[in-house]
Amino acid sequence: MSVTEKGKVLIETKGLTKCYGTLTVLDHIDEVIRNGEKVAIIGPSGSGKSTFLRCLNCMEDPTAGSIYFEGVDLADMHVNINTHREHIGMVFQQFNLFNNKTVLQNIMLAPVYVGIRNLRRLKWKNFWLKLARKPLLPVETSKAGIVASARAKAEELLSRIGLSDKADKYPSTLSGGQKQRIAIVRALAMNPKVMLFDEPTSALDPEMVGEVLDLIKQLATTGMTMVIVTHEMGFAREVADRVLFMEGGVIAEQGTPDEVFNHPKSERLKNFLSKVL
Amino acid sequence: MKQFFKKHWMDILVVCAVVGLLVFGGIEIGDRFSFNKKWTVFVRYFVKNNGYKELLIGMKNTALIAVVGLAIGIVIGTLIAVIKVIPPYKKPTRYAQTVCNVYVAFFRGTPIVVQLLVGYYILLPLMGIKLPSVWSCVLIFGLNSGAYISEIMRGGINSVDPGQMEAARAVGLPFPVAMLKIVVPQAIKNILPTLGNEFIALIKETAVVGYVGAMDITKYFQIQGDNSYDYMIPYLVMALFYIIVVAAIAALVKLMERRLAKNERH
Ligand SMILES: Nc1ncnc2c1ncn2[C@@H]1O[C@H](COP(=O)(O)OP(=O)(O)OP(=O)(O)O)[C@@H](O)[C@H]1O
Numbered sequence: 001m002s003v004t005e006k007g008k009v010l011i012e013t014k015g016l017t018k019c020y021g022t023l024t025v026l027d028h029i030d031e032v033i034r035n036g037e038k039v040a041i042i043g044p045s046g047s048g049k050s051t052f053l054r055c056l057n058c059m060e061d062p063t064a065g066s067i068y069f070e071g072v073d074l075a076d077m078h079v080n081i082n083t084h085r086e087h088i089g090m091v092f093q094q095f096n097l098f099n100n101k102t103v104l105q106n107i108m109l110a111p112v113y114v115g116i117r118n119l120r121r122l123k124w125k126n127f128w129l130k131l132a133r134k135p136l137l138p139v140e141t142s143k144a145g146i147v148a149s150a151r152a153k154a155e156e157l158l159s160r161i162g163l164s165d166k167a168d169k170y171p172s173t174l175s176g177g178q179k180q181r182i183a184i185v186r187a188l189a190m191n192p193k194v195m196l197f198d199e200p201t202s203a204l205d206p207e208m209v210g211e212v213l214d215l216i217k218q219l220a221t222t223g224m225t226m227v228i229v230t231h232e233m234g235f236a237r238e239v240a241d242r243v244l245f246m247e248g249g250v251i252a253e254q255g256t257p258d259e260v261f262n263h264p265k266s267e268r269l270k271n272f273l274s275k276v277l
Numbered sequence: 278m279k280q281f282f283k284k285h286w287m288d289i290l291v292v293c294a295v296v297g298l299l300v301f302g303g304i305e306i307g308d309r310f311s312f313n314k315k316w317t318v319f320v321r322y323f324v325k326n327n328g329y330k331e332l333l334i335g336m337k338n339t340a341l342i343a344v345v346g347l348a349i350g351i352v353i354g355t356l357i358a359v360i361k362v363i364p365p366y367k368k369p370t371r372y373a374q375t376v377c378n379v380y381v382a383f384f385r386g387t388p389i390v391v392q393l394l395v396g397y398y399i400l401l402p403l404m405g406i407k408l409p410s411v412w413s414c415v416l417i418f419g420l421n422s423g424a425y426i427s428e429i430m431r432g433g434i435n436s437v438d439p440g441q442m443e444a445a446r447a448v449g450l451p452f453p454v455a456m457l458k459i460v461v462p463q464a465i466k467n468i469l470p471t472l473g474n475e476f477i478a479l480i481k482e483t484a485v486v487g488y489v490g491a492m493d494i495t496k497y498f499q500i501q502g503d504n505s506y507d508y509m510i511p512y513l514v515m516a517l518f519y520i521i522v523v524a525a526i527a528a529l530v531k532l533m534e535r536r537l538a539k540n541e542r543h
């Protein structure tokens with residue numbers, strides 16, 4: 001990431017509101033996430049952390065308000081959400097690896113799909129240009145080329161997390177920690193601009209938490225923008241540039257890890273910290 | 278193999294008992310009705326008058342209607358099931374879902390014979406479509422099983438962890454692609470045994486295609502009976518025929534079920 005880009009607004013929510021029936025889960029949230037930032041979200045259960053995160057890539061459609069991703073309002077129904085989701089990686093508490101695909105196929109699926117779709121669009125454009133007798137756009141890849149480069153990238157990512165030998169295994173044969181690391185790598189294969197994590201270690205056995213947190217920390221050092229919902233306060237303190245404390249559908253308090261954890265201002269945050277620390 | 282017998286001795290016993298009952302019961306009663314003479318007549322019509330050739334045609338047609346019907350049913354059923362699970366936010370979705378509901382209600386709410394008669398003698402001619410009666414049956418059985426399979430498939434889709442769809446959408450796959458590549462394959466794996474049973478039901482239901490003049494196994498034995506003025510032997514053999522075919526397929530389905538169960542464990 002170039003230095004000039006760093007600090008540029010990447011995601012901005014304006015009046016983000018989400019209701020389930022009469023229950024208001026998110027209440028007019030205005031928040032900005034900048035390039036390169038690592039934001040941790042903490043808060044009691046049911047405070048809307050997951051819902052907020054899932055609204056950022058419109059996995060949940062907001063009831064009201066806007067979510068600007070690189071200036072485009074994702075909440076607008078006319079926006080093709082799929083082309084924007086490609087740039088937003090998401091990691092789930094329950095891993096959600098595709099059970100009917102091998103590890104390698106899990107990682108390659110989306111890059112190959114997107115590559116071939118883009119190729120098809122390019123060829124379609126060229127078809128019209130040809131009819132109009134205008135110069136054609138250069139076609140630099142082929143289907144085989146797209147698959148080959150996706151495979152190369154997937155293999156490189158797998159070797160980076162030391163799981164090359166699992167490439168042709170199915171997810172059901174893996175441990176929780178392995179599954180989650182592969183899920184992270186699957187998201188990375190799309191070269192996302194931001195990674196969203198929803199309690200990535202909550203479903204893991206204690207002895208596997210470390211390997212997943214290490215991978216996320218390592219990712220943090222590469223300058224990746226990250227938003228992490230977590231119950232691991234030590235991890236939040238270590239990795240985050242900024243900590244958001246959510247309660248009752250609003251961001252009740254926020255600041256640097258030092259401000260939030262060592263000098264909490266509101267009673268509610270003090271109360272919460274006294275329970276979890 | 279030994280294990281197979283150990284597990285399925287009950288099924289095998291039942292099949293043997295039924296077959297025995299049919300054969301010996303048939304012969305016992307048959308003696309009173311001059312079985313031997315009738316058997317000779319049956320064999321003569323079957324072998325000497327090349328009846329077996331027509332039986333082969335009948336078998337081919339039964340298989341064709343059941344297999345291609347099932348294939349059409351799976352395609353239609355999957356399509357309907359997918360349409361039914363789309364979140365109904367947009368108007369076109371709701372219209373499509375209404376159409377699907379009417380379709381399913383129609384095909385599940387009327388007897389297959391009625392569908393064959395209405396389709397073959399009224400609707401297809403009205404639409405100007407000229408099909409041989411066998412292919413009309415293929416089409417109508419396909420449409421019919423599509424309605425039943427759509428319900429089975431919907432259950433299969435609902436049995437797949439919603440996280441699979443979420444993850445697929447999160448990496449940027451559009452809904453139809455996520456459905457086709459991730460959810461439906463897992464759904465089909467879950468419902469394979471049920472689909473096997475649907476196939477068996479379909480084979481048995483094809484016995485009515487004679488109503489629209491298609492030549493299937495049932496129709497063949499009927500004709501044989503008509504020609505030889507004796508229905509006892511042809512109909513007994515016909516029943517035997519079906520039970521063997523159905524038992525064979527049921528065994529295959531069981532085998533498949535166990536294979537799948539094994540795969541689950543790892
Ligand atoms: N699909 C839904 N339908 C109805 N209510 C929902 C739905 N999803 C979430 N909620 C409600 O919204 C509120 C916030 O949920 P959310 O999952 O965002 O909380 P959270 O902060 O992530 O909690 P946790 O720490 O337990 O994961 C909860 O009260 C929950 O019951």
Ligand SMILES: [Mg+2]
Nearest residue numbers: 049050051199
């Ligand atoms: Mg949550």
